[in-house]
Amino acid sequence: MAHIELKNITKKFGGHTALTSLNLEIADGEFFVLLGETGAGKTTTLRLIAGLEKPTEGQVFIDGVDVADWGAAERDVALVLQQYSLYPRYTVRENLEFPLKPKIRRLPDAEIKDRVARAARTLRIEHLLDRKTDRLSGGEMQRVSIGRAIVRKPRVFLMDEPLSALDAKLREALRTELKNLQMQLGATFLFVTHDQIEAMSMGDKVGVLNHGRIVQTGTPQEIYNNPRDTYVASFVGSPPMNLIDGKLVDNRAVMAPMNFELPLSGAGNAADGRPLVFGIRPEDVYLESGAPVEAHVHDVENHGVEKILTLRVGDTMLRATVPARTDVEIEQPVRFAWNPDKVVLFDKGSGVSLRHAS
Amino acid sequence: MASVALTHLDPASRAAARGWSDLTIRNLFIIPTLVFLIIFNIFPLIYSLGYSFTNFAANRSEPWQFVGLQNYRELLSDDHIWSNFIITAKYVIVSVAGQMIVGFGLALLLNRSFPMKGLITTLLLLPMMMSAAVVGLFWQLLYSPSWGPINYVFGLGDFAWLSNPDSALYAVAITDIWMWSPFVMLLSLAGLSAVPQHLYEAAAIDRAGWWYTFTRITLPLVSPILLIALIFRTMEAFKTFDIAYTMTTQPTAELIAIRLYKQAFQQWDTGKSCALAYIVLIMVLAITNLYVKYLNKVKER
Numbered sequence A: 001m002a003h004i005e006l007k008n009i010t011k012k013f014g015g016h017t018a019l020t021s022l023n024l025e026i027a028d029g030e031f032f033v034l035l036g037e038t039g040a041g042k043t044t045t046l047r048l049i050a051g052l053e054k055p056t057e058g059q060v061f062i063d064g065v066d067v068a069d070w071g072a073a074e075r076d077v078a079l080v081l082q083q084y085s086l087y088p089r090y091t092v093r094e095n096l097e098f099p100l101k102p103k104i105r106r107l108p109d110a111e112i113k114d115r116v117a118r119a120a121r122t123l124r125i126e127h128l129l130d131r132k133t134d135r136l137s138g139g140e141m142q143r144v145s146i147g148r149a150i151v152r153k154p155r156v157f158l159m160d161e162p163l164s165a166l167d168a169k170l171r172e173a174l175r176t177e178l179k180n181l182q183m184q185l186g187a188t189f190l191f192v193t194h195d196q197i198e199a200m201s202m203g204d205k206v207g208v209l210n211h212g213r214i215v216q217t218g219t220p221q222e223i224y225n226n227p228r229d230t231y232v233a234s235f236v237g238s239p240p241m242n243l244i245d246g247k248l249v250d251n252r253a254v255m256a257p258m259n260f261e262l263p264l265s266g267a268g269n270a271a272d273g274r275p276l277v278f279g280i281r282p283e284d285v286y287l288e289s290g291a292p293v294e295a296h297v298h299d300v301e302n303h304g305v306e307k308i309l310t311l312r313v314g315d316t317m318l319r320a321t322v323p324a325r326t327d328v329e330i331e332q333p334v335r336f337a338w339n340p341d342k343v344v345l346f347d348k349g350s351g352v353s354l355r356h357a358s
Numbered sequence B: 001m002a003s004v005a006l007t008h009l010d011p012a013s014r015a016a017a018r019g020w021s022d023l024t025i026r027n028l029f030i031i032p033t034l035v036f037l038i039i040f041n042i043f044p045l046i047y048s049l050g051y052s053f054t055n056f057a058a059n060r061s062e063p064w065q066f067v068g069l070q071n072y073r074e075l076l077s078d079d080h081i082w083s084n085f086i087i088t089a090k091y092v093i094v095s096v097a098g099q100m101i102v103g104f105g106l107a108l109l110l111n112r113s114f115p116m117k118g119l120i121t122t123l124l125l126l127p128m129m130m131s132a133a134v135v136g137l138f139w140q141l142l143y144s145p146s147w148g149p150i151n152y153v154f155g156l157g158d159f160a161w162l163s164n165p166d167s168a169l170y171a172v173a174i175t176d177i178w179m180w181s182p183f184v185m186l187l188s189l190a191g192l193s194a195v196p197q198h199l200y201e202a203a204a205i206d207r208a209g210w211w212y213t214f215t216r217i218t219l220p221l222v223s224p225i226l227l228i229a230l231i232f233r234t235m236e237a238f239k240t241f242d243i244a245y246t247m248t249t250q251p252t253a254e255l256i257a258i259r260l261y262k263q264a265f266q267q268w269d270t271g272k273s274c275a276l277a278y279i280v281l282i283m284v285l286a287i288t289n290l291y292v293k294y295l296n297k298v299k300e301r
Helices: A042-050 A092-100 A109-123 A138-150 A168-185 A196-202 A220-225 A230-235 B022-051 B070-076 B079-110 B117-129 B132-142 B149-154 B168-193 B197-205 B210-238 B242-247 B256-265 B270-300
Strands: A004-013 A016-026 A031-036 A057-062 A077-080 A156-160 A188-193 A205-210 A213-218 A242-249 A252-255 A261-263 A276-280 A285-287 A293-302 A306-313 A316-323 A333-338 A344-347
Touching (some): A004 A042, A016 A213, A031 A042, A031 A196, A042 A057, A042 A077, A042 A188, A092 A109, A092 A138, A109 A138, A109 A168, A138 A168, A168 A196, A188 A196, A205 A220, A205 A230, A213 A230, A242 A316, A285 A316, B070 B270, B079 B117, B079 B168, B079 B256, B117 B168, B132 B242, B168 B210, B168 B242, B197 B210, B210 B270, B242 B256
Parallel strands (some): A031 A205, A156 A188
Antiparallel strands (some): A004 A016, A004 A057, A205 A213, A242 A276, A252 A261, A285 A333, A306 A316
16 A cells, blocks of 8 residues: 655657656555546556656655665556456466565465465456466456456556456446455555546546646546546546537627527636637536527437437537437427536637636 | 368469369479479388398499398497497487577577667577588687687697597587577577567566566476477487588597498498488487477477
8 A cells, every 4th residue: 555656757758758747646545547548648657657667757756755766576566457467378376376476575375375365255266266367258367467466465556457458348347346346455546547437437536648748637526527628528528528619798608600699607707708618518408498599409329318419500519418208309409508507618729627727 | 171271262363264273273382392202202211211121232233132120130239339329319418408508598688679689699690500511610620729719718728629539529519509509599589579578567566586587487488489499409419410520530429320421331331321220210200209299288288
């Protein structure tokens, strides 16, 4: 268990800059999720903490100690990778024993047995212990590689997209299991993913990474309700937040290109007349017969519990999540409104939310 | 069975236009090789098996007689031949062990990135590309007691490597190690670079030391290819002729292949040397078979 801090980390690979003055703090016992697209620098961040890469600039602290000169072995972290990295030719048991058997810190046999048994029980792989690793399914392999991490009781668990090679059902199941495991162990977890659903459902805290920079850190709720900029707004949430260009005139949002207006309260007058982007989550857009704006239904996606409608106003598309019983057809004219309390305003030029800018 | 594996001929191809089937094409490729193999390998093999039961001598025109197993009986009870086999065994063990150690060691050193890696690897491969007879002659000069660089460098005075009965065989083995370690190195490098990097990273994370990682991950993963190198080198070392023949005339370094040569082309005892060749062949086959069995076991694990 440990507290981790990255200070001003820059990492370059030749001419390519993977991370730019990155600052990150992970509290002891926290489940921290690093969320970002492929190539955003998530894996690099993990490898820097694990000691598999050295930062070009900046420092890594584990429990307040600068670990710049420590190798991976001394940092005492566990790393679970997407490609499992099980040792071939060995059985599951031998894989689990591997980290416990190096001569320098070899544990007594009884202790090894006990730890392997406990890890196997936790991950429900007891029946696989004597099987060769190449005879396992993807889910089983990933459990074994998590098992190899937990037998050692490391200070930090680093997980590099451990679930993304699995099929959807298994992914959901392991998601819950991992979260439970973390609570049970009380360990610090750093979990890297490109899947915003994983991030929202598992993380105590989420850090959004874009092009080697941390854009926003916060609880999943903060990230969801109060995105720092349009990138976070469009990356987090499925379907993503609607982003519409417009202006604020007399407490009314005036959408610039095709002139529709919606009421907006509490934005103050500071932003009057300035080019803005209005952000609204699809669930905060609702259909109502007397609502102020007319639109056409462009597309309907039925998700069972709800329907996601794509509405068309002029050339602008926007999504609305409505109850499944709502009866609409494609090209049907409807009227919609939004929940004015939930609107997030972004500066048109910088993309930064006005709430975060001040 | 074989026809199942054949791909179908593209109907637009020229071969199809000539009315050839894919079977015709297969035969066109295979038949010349088969004919060549039969004329130059299989036929002499069987023919020499026949000779091995006769007292035929290639330099005489007298009629020869069928002598049954007499050649084999004489050879197998000849102490001289057995001492040749023992010399050969010593030579095979020393030179193959040396090649495996040096070759694999070099491969471990080369299996990382450093400046001019490609150039250095190529230079290290050069010995293997030379003609064995030339290598033998050069090493004879290197070993020269009075002015050879080896004695000079190691300060051995006028130690006569190649005419000292105790050292001649090992001097030849050292030359063979120099010449063929690169071969083991090349195969080992291929094996080492096929070990996925992420396994080493996982082992580092698991806090395994260098030796632990080497014995638990590297060795098991490269052992099949090391065994293949071992098979090749053992077979080759067993039939070494050229290097040894050009380097020394010491009876203590008379390998079985040299003995065979003398019997066939100096004593012109053709029938008997065919029998000896068959004894050698059977031995090599037996050893190779053991290796291959073991290799299959290693691969299954």
